[in-house]
Amino acid sequence: MDLETVLEYTSDAVTELDKDWNYTCVNYSAELLLRRKRAELLGHSLWEVFPELLNTPAEAELRRAITGSIAVKFELFLPGLYAWHEVRAVPTEQGLILFSRDISDRIRVLREEAVRAEIRNMLEYAPVPICIMRGQEHRIEIHNRSFQQLIGDRNFEGLTMRNAFRELEAQGFFELLDQVYATGETYEGKELLVRYDRHGTGEMYEGYFNVIYQPLLDTTGQVCGILSLNIEVTKEVLERQRVARIATERDAILQQLIEGVIVTDAEGRITFVNEAASRLHGVAKLDVLPEGYTDTYHLYTVDGKPYPPAELPLSRAALRDEIVTEARWRIRRLDGTEVLVEGNARPIYDEQSRKIAAVLTLRELAAKS
Structure with missing residues (x-):
C-alpha cells in the first residue's frame, strides 16, 4: 500500500x-x-x-x-x-x-469544567444556602458552604435529592421540584415547614425555610436543572408564634376584666379593644391612629366639646410617653346615649426600654341620656 x-x-x-x-x-x-x-x-x-x-x-x-x-x-x-x-x-x-x-x-468539556469551577467559586462563600441540581432526577451537582451547614457539613454532591433526603418523602418537596422541571416556572415558598435529618444522626429536625426553585435552561432553551435557594427563618417564625401566643393569652385575660381596656402599638394604632370598652363606646374598631380617636369613638370633653385628638389620654401616652391618671371624658354612642368615664393611660416598654405599646383602662362614672 x-x-x-x-x-x-x-x-x-x-x-x-x-x-x-x-x-x-x-x-x-x-x-x-x-x-x-x-x-x-x-x-x-x-x-x-x-x-x-x-x-x-x-x-x-x-x-x-x-x-x-x-x-x-x-x-x-x-x-x-x-x-x-x-x-x-x-x-x-x-x-x-x-x-x-x-x-x-x-475543549467543550474543559470549558464546562472551568465554568463549573468559576460558578463554585462564586457560590462557595455566598451567605445564602444554594444547591444546583441537574436532570429530571434532580442530581445534586453543587452545593455551597452555607448549604452544607444545613446538613451537618456533609457532602451530598452526586446524589439525587430523593437519595440524599429520603425523609422528605411525602412532604411535597420532590413534587415541587418535578413541577418546576416540567413547567420551567419558578417556585417561591414562604416559611415552609421542613422535617429532615439535619446531622445524619437519625434525629429529625423541624425548621422553617423560605425556598426558591429556579429552573436552569440549556442552550436550546430546555430545562436542564434547578437552582435552589434555602433561607432558614425558624427563629423568626418561632418568635412570631411565641408573641402570638402571648397576645392570645393577654387578650383572653383582658376580655375578662370589668374595666374597659384599649391597647395600641408603639405608633398609637389601636390593636385591641376588650368587650367592656366595646360596650362603653358602642364601637370596637381597630387600626385607628391617634388623629382618628375622637371621630371614630365619639369622644367629648366633660363639658361636651369634641375632644382634641392629641390631648386624649391614650394619645398622650402613645405619642408623648406620658402617664395619665384619673382623666375624665364623655362618650356619645350612636344610639344617642352618653356615658361619663374615667381612665388611666400609660406607655408600655420592653426589656430594652423600647416603647412597644400604650394601654388605656376606663370605667363608667355616670351616664346621661
Missing part, C-alpha cells in the same frame, strides 16, 4: 499546502473535518478559504513553521465551522503538511 493510499484513509485530516499557501492535497478525513469538497480546496489559497485565520496566532504559527522549517503544533477555533481543531504543521520541500483533528468535545 503506497503512502498516498495510507494518507487517504487515515483518520487524521491531512492536507498539503505549497509555498504559496495553496491546497495541493486533501484526504477524505480532511473533507469531513473542513466540510468542503476536495474540488473546493485544491488550487485555492488557505487564506482564501479561511480568511478568518488572517492576523491570528494560527497564521503566525503556520508562517513560523514554513519560514523556520520547524514542526509546530497549535489549537485554533474556526468560527465558520464553530469547531476547535488541533493542528500539527510539518514543513516539506514543497511547503507544509497539516495533520488536523477535531477537539471541540475536549
